[in-house]
Amino acid sequence: MTVLLPFVVNAGLNFVLGLLIAFFLGPAEFGRYAIGAAIIVLVNTALLDWIRLSAVRFYSLATRETQPEIRATLDLLIAGVSMTLCALLLAAVVAGIDFRMPAMMLAASVLAGIGAGLFDYHGAVARARFLDAAYARLVIVKNLLALILMVGGAWLTRDPTVVLLGGLLSAAVALVSVRRTLADAPLSVSAARRDIAWTFAKYALPLVAGNAIYSLIPLLNRSLVAGAHGFAEAGYFSLASDMGLRLFGTLGATLEIVLLRQVIRLDETRGRRAAQKRIAANIVIVLAVALPAAVGFALVLPAFDRILVPPSFQGRFSAYMAPLLPGFVAIAIFQAGLYPAFLIEKRTLVATLAALIGFGVNIAVVAALSASGALVYAGAQSAAFLSVLAITAVAALRTLPVLPPPRDCGAILLAVAAMAAAIWPLRDRFAAVPELLLQVVLGGLVYGAVILICDVARWRTLLQLWWVARRGRQR
Numbered sequence: 001m002t003v004l005l006p007f008v009v010n011a012g013l014n015f016v017l018g019l020l021i022a023f024f025l026g027p028a029e030f031g032r033y034a035i036g037a038a039i040i041v042l043v044n045t046a047l048l049d050w051i052r053l054s055a056v057r058f059y060s061l062a063t064r065e066t067q068p069e070i071r072a073t074l075d076l077l078i079a080g081v082s083m084t085l086c087a088l089l090l091a092a093v094v095a096g097i098d099f100r101m102p103a104m105m106l107a108a109s110v111l112a113g114i115g116a117g118l119f120d121y122h123g124a125v126a127r128a129r130f131l132d133a134a135y136a137r138l139v140i141v142k143n144l145l146a147l148i149l150m151v152g153g154a155w156l157t158r159d160p161t162v163v164l165l166g167g168l169l170s171a172a173v174a175l176v177s178v179r180r181t182l183a184d185a186p187l188s189v190s191a192a193r194r195d196i197a198w199t200f201a202k203y204a205l206p207l208v209a210g211n212a213i214y215s216l217i218p219l220l221n222r223s224l225v226a227g228a229h230g231f232a233e234a235g236y237f238s239l240a241s242d243m244g245l246r247l248f249g250t251l252g253a254t255l256e257i258v259l260l261r262q263v264i265r266l267d268e269t270r271g272r273r274a275a276q277k278r279i280a281a282n283i284v285i286v287l288a289v290a291l292p293a294a295v296g297f298a299l300v301l302p303a304f305d306r307i308l309v310p311p312s313f314q315g316r317f318s319a320y321m322a323p324l325l326p327g328f329v330a331i332a333i334f335q336a337g338l339y340p341a342f343l344i345e346k347r348t349l350v351a352t353l354a355a356l357i358g359f360g361v362n363i364a365v366v367a368a369l370s371a372s373g374a375l376v377y378a379g380a381q382s383a384a385f386l387s388v389l390a391i392t393a394v395a396a397l398r399t400l401p402v403l404p405p406p407r408d409c410g411a412i413l414l415a416v417a418a419m420a421a422a423i424w425p426l427r428d429r430f431a432a433v434p435e436l437l438l439q440v441v442l443g444g445l446v447y448g449a450v451i452l453i454c455d456v457a458r459w460r461t462l463l464q465l466w467w468v469a470r471r472g473r474q475r
Contacts, residue, residue, distance in 0.1 A: 013143040014246040017150060018239065021163055023310035024154035027235035031226055033160030034238030035101070036109040038219035040164070043113025044120065046212035047085060051078050052117070053207060054200035055124040056260075057343060062268070064129065064184060071125075071184045072191035077200070078121050082114050108164035115171035122175060125182050127257060134181045142174035207342070210355035214331070217362050217384050218245065221377045224366065229374045237377060239313050240320035244328040251293060252332035255286055256339065263340050272344065276400050279340050283404040284457050286337035288412050292447050294329035295416050298322060299423045299443070303436035320378050327382030330389035338389075341396035354391040358384035411454035419447040 022030045055074050063070050089110045092099075099106050119142060126135035149166030153159070218241050226234035259282045267275035297304075298321075305318045342351060365380035397403060423443045426435060452460045 013147055014250065015243065017143075017147055018242050018246060019308060019310060020147075020151045021154045022235070022239045022313060024151065025158060025160060025163070025235075027232040027312055028230075029158060029160055029235075031222070031231035031233070031235035031238055032101075032105070033163055034222055034234065034242060035219070035226065036105055036112075036160055036164050037238075037242065038215070038222060039106075039109040040113040040116055040167075041215045042212065042219055043085070043110055044116040045215045046208065048078065048081055048114070048117025049120065049211060050201065050204035050208040051081070052121045052124045053204040055121060055128060057203060057264075058200065059125065059128045060264075060268075061129055068184065069191050069193050069196060073193055073196045073200070074121075074125075076189060076192040077197060078118065082118065085110065085114055102161065105161045105164065108161050108168065112164050112168040112171070115168045115175075118175055119171045122178065122182055126178070127261070129182075131181060134178045138174050138178045141177050142170050145170035145173055206349040206352045210351035210353075213352075213355035213359050214385075214388070217359060217381055221362070221366075221381050224370075225374055225377050228370065233374050236313060236316035237320050237374065239309075240317050240324055240378070241381070243317075244321060244324050245331075247297075248290070248293070248328035248332040249335075251290065252335035255289060255332075255336035259285065259336060260340050260343070263344060267344050273401055275344055276341070277402055279337075279344075279396075280400050280402045280404050281457070282340070283337040284408045284412070286333055287404075287409060288451065288456060290329050290332045290336070291412060291416050292419055292443075293332075294325050295420055296423070296440075296443050296447075298325050299420060299427065300436055300439045302428055303432045303439065306432035307436060319375060323375060323378040323382055325382070327385035330382075330385040334389050334392055338392050338396040341399050342392075345399055347399070350395045351392060354388045354395075357391060358388040361387045408454075408456045411451065411456045414454070415447045415450035415456075418450050419443045422446045 021033065025033055051074060059070055059074060089107060093103050093107060119138070123135060123138055126132075126138060146167055149170055150163045153162035153166045156162075222234050222238045222241065225237045259278075263275045263278050263282070266278050301318045301321060305314050309317045339351075362380045362384035365383050366377060369376040369379075423439045426439050426442070429435060430438065452463070455461055
């Protein structure tokens, strides 16, 4: 499927991007950059992401033909919010408001957040119209330019503001490259409708409020680390946090894109119950991908740290990543497995309430244990995201007519345990490169073998049917 290609590229380039920026900036400047990057996520999530979510739910090939006012309303909203944010930013800079960070860095972060919001919105439009080639071009152009401009800026200037501006420029060029392909018609103010905009707001804003709180948690934690332990320590924390959020965020988004399209199509063609049954089946797929990814990454951390992490971050990267990993996998499972249950039912307030509880858990853990050291902030972040997963899992599963098959879920846990048992004795036994390769290959083989033996999600049966059909065609 063409839509998977950009996510494979995106995952690899984002991982490399973060490591190279950290390498050239160093811990202290990377700590400052990471706070700006967290502001980008917060601006995008809190102020623009509700329009993307509305596009995912309400805009499709069918509505493009029968209800053009939906796209007109979406376009007007995204343009209006973006221009309003630019005006507010200009007013704040002119007024000289003290945000406890350089004005240029703040401006670069906010503008890059707007660029990220426009990028995500147009990506949603491309996916809704099944324009996989345009979506691939959008993602690949943005990521390749980001690799050149952001890493080049870090190398030449060692200035986090220049790096942030490089990210903004890469998103802008990517949007220009697909502008004509994704346009339905010229922007029409008269075609937009206030009642449709209100429908979008009622649907998406509760979920966006939850997502904004999720993005506020990493920003708060890295700011607290910087205040209590310095920007260098914030840099160590932020590199692990950014790498994990990018890796598992991309993993969750990839699964969401592939699986959510099936759910929405079933909801439109065969009804709500068929879509809900598919969500239950999809949870098994999400667990089968997310759990081994998290456990496997935890087990290969020593070798990964020695090979890929910049020398000035080595050791500290693994120390932070280990307690952060449970939270990352929790967010991936929520995003790809549970979120569709709330989306098709339009019951998004649950996510907001769960996020508020998670934020409270983060604050409580930090307040109680902050004297124990900087690693407490990593544990607090994971505790927050795990709390969100527990609450949303209970709420989502209660809405489904069937539960994910317990046998398949148990088989996945068995396969993960077998993989861990195979990889664990190899830790710190060989040189870093052969150790990592051996762990990945052996772990993958063991995990895959158990999954096929147990016929999780009928994958062994489907593989056998495919093989029989292939042999029949060859004859």
